[in-house]
Amino acid sequence: MQQAVTANDAIAASAPRRSIGDAIFAAVARASGGFVLLLLGSLIVVLFLGGLHAFMKFGPGFVVSSEWNPVTENFGALVSIFGTLVTAVLALLFAVPLAFGIAFFLTELAPDWMRRPVGTAIELLAAVPSIIYGMWGFFVIVPFMSTYFQPPLIDLFDGIPVLEDLFAGPPFGTGIFTAAFVLGVMIIPFIAATMRDVFDTVPQVYKESAYGVGCTRWEVMRSIVLPYTRTSVVGGIMLGLGRALGETMAVTFVIGNADRIATSLFGSGNTIASIVALEFPESPAGSLKLSSLLALGFILFVISFIVLTISRMMLKPRLKG
Amino acid sequence: MKMKIALTALALGMAATAAHAEATITGAGSSFAAPIYGKWGEGASGVKLNYQAIGSGAGINQINNRTVDFGASDMPVKAEDLAAHKLMQFPTVIGGVDIIVNLPGIKANELKLTGALLADIYLGKITKWNDPAIAKINPGVKLPSLAIATVHRADGSGTTFVFTDYLGMQSAEWKSKVGASTSVSWPNGQGGKGSDGVAGTVHQVPGAIGYDESAYAEQNHLTTVQMQNHAGKFVTPTMEAFAAAAANADWSKVQNFAIDLNDQPGDKSWPIESATFVLLPTDPKDPAQSAEVTKFFDWGFAHGNDIATKLLYIPLPKAVQDSIRAAWKAQLPK
Numbered sequence: 226m227q228q229a230v231t232a233n234d235a236i237a238a239s240a241p242r243r244s245i246g247d248a249i250f251a252a253v254a255r256a257s258g259g260f261v262l263l264l265l266g267s268l269i270v271v272l273f274l275g276g277l278h279a280f281m282k283f284g285p286g287f288v289v290s291s292e293w294n295p296v297t298e299n300f301g302a303l304v305s306i307f308g309t310l311v312t313a314v315l316a317l318l319f320a321v322p323l324a325f326g327i328a329f330f331l332t333e334l335a336p337d338w339m340r341r342p343v344g345t346a347i348e349l350l351a352a353v354p355s356i357i358y359g360m361w362g363f364f365v366i367v368p369f370m371s372t373y374f375q376p377p378l379i380d381l382f383d384g385i386p387v388l389e390d391l392f393a394g395p396p397f398g399t400g401i402f403t404a405a406f407v408l409g410v411m412i413i414p415f416i417a418a419t420m421r422d423v424f425d426t427v428p429q430v431y432k433e434s435a436y437g438v439g440c441t442r443w444e445v446m447r448s449i450v451l452p453y454t455r456t457s458v459v460g461g462i463m464l465g466l467g468r469a470l471g472e473t474m475a476v477t478f479v480i481g482n483a484d485r486i487a488t489s490l491f492g493s494g495n496t497i498a499s500i501v502a503l504e505f506p507e508s509p510a511g512s513l514k515l516s517s518l519l520a521l522g523f524i525l526f527v528i529s530f531i532v533l534t535i536s537r538m539m540l541k542p543r544l545k546g
Numbered sequence: 547m548k549m550k551i552a553l554t555a556l557a558l559g560m561a562a563t564a565a566h567a568e569a570t571i572t573g574a575g576s577s578f579a580a581p582i583y584g585k586w587g588e589g590a591s592g593v594k595l596n597y598q599a600i601g602s603g604a605g606i607n608q609i610n611n612r613t614v615d616f617g618a619s620d621m622p623v624k625a626e627d628l629a630a631h632k633l634m635q636f637p638t639v640i641g642g643v644d645i646i647v648n649l650p651g652i653k654a655n656e657l658k659l660t661g662a663l664l665a666d667i668y669l670g671k672i673t674k675w676n677d678p679a680i681a682k683i684n685p686g687v688k689l690p691s692l693a694i695a696t697v698h699r700a701d702g703s704g705t706t707f708v709f710t711d712y713l714g715m716q717s718a719e720w721k722s723k724v725g726a727s728t729s730v731s732w733p734n735g736q737g738g739k740g741s742d743g744v745a746g747t748v749h750q751v752p753g754a755i756g757y758d759e760s761a762y763a764e765q766n767h768l769t770t771v772q773m774q775n776h777a778g779k780f781v782t783p784t785m786e787a788f789a790a791a792a793a794n795a796d797w798s799k800v801q802n803f804a805i806d807l808n809d810q811p812g813d814k815s816w817p818i819e820s821a822t823f824v825l826l827p828t829d830p831k832d833p834a835q836s837a838e839v840t841k842f843f844d845w846g847f848a849h850g851n852d853i854a855t856k857l858l859y860i861p862l863p864k865a866v867q868d869s870i871r872a873a874w875k876a877q878l879p880k
Contacts, residue, residue, distance in 0.1 A: 293731060510607045
């Protein structure tokens, strides 16, 4: 209140200059807002126009064709769409419970002296470049998976229907599962940092009242903190999902890069981002291949847009309530 | 007064530097050829080379748009495309492609393979290392009962073109089903990013087989295999074997030097190798600049063969270098 009064006084004192300054500031702000829209719009248009050749040539079949044959110039997006979605969703399955645990620990359980260092460590993890994760995945996780993780699992599920196919060999170490794991590790810091920040915004009064009526920590988390912060928690998860969908280098290193849909989680695959990065340098201008890659970029855009829309729709009733 | 003298001296000095300024030429394309062009660029006097290893396809794009002085491609460009974009093409150096394996207990160059076997392995028709077809040509070698894991380049690459082109020569099924290109639709196996990605994946997976540029395989002491050549002899991937194939090839029959060095005759010839090419406009905007490019490669042919050999490239046979010089005279403006 004090501040508002001071501000009003200041504005009143400089009334003549205020209108010009305000006008300039408003114009700059409006232009910045418009610039974002313009940028987004032009990106979509460029990708769509670039991919138009492929869309016209293959029609709607482009999205459902699992073919990717640069020799016969027959391209389809299904393999990459499948790889993108499966790795991103699996990554969320790894990351969300862990990130929640980290945030829960940091806000409710950790002693005060631990909160700062661990919190900073998480923020630092979020700043590690993705190529580092890629190299770590390739040189550490892949050998680990191929030696200690995949062979026992393949043996364990051998003979059990469905699971047998999901965990089929050979144990390359690379593949969908490893890519999803590395992605999961990459997005944990984003989700955990968001969750911790929003858990901290819950008014102490609410929590203390709940403890006062005899709630346990878990009950407080479930009935007070989570409902209060639901929007932001989902937002944090979407942030992680967005990064997982578009991640390129780390995935390229560990996914095995095969243009096939694998029935096994240990099988190789590719994602939209990885195939674009790999094939772009060898795609001559004006070729159908380049157009197909741009079309893939457009599809990735659409997927991200759909994910965002779904998350908004999921949040809508709660936002109103 | 002193000041004036100093200034004059400075101006003179600057003028002198300007007169000695080196011509700068720009090139882009093949990453396979980047190390040798880089070294030649350091060695050649009077020319400064600015080369960007952005990949053959991108290099072709850049020279088509005339944003660089020359383009570099590992794959020869088709005659009609050369004509359409008013380009001339010539090879610069040759590189071999090695087959690498990871088989417990098997040393480098111990295992023997033929082109047909290699095609069957990459087609997924031979899936075990102790397959009778492999055992038959490897008497005395203890082949493990391991599954074969094929590894290929995941990124578009001239090496992949050379390799798939070779498999197509050896197997009609490969030619019709897969074909040859810088990236193909692989029937099985998995991809590694770059030469190091392939080598790394092969290194990590027992039973894996892959292919890499010979220079990379040599520098990293990868476990290579012997291949059967056109004459039916098994050869190890050595500089002599690569040079033999280049020498035994009949360069006179091909147009635009677009020679395929795979599967050349001769007892000592290594069967999988290729030249890397440079593309020059035949209608350069600035003929002087174009002349600097040919001057640069002329220096490379005359003085750069030792550098090439040191970097494990094979220099072109002398006669071919001479006919390239003749082609410059014939096709480029004076």
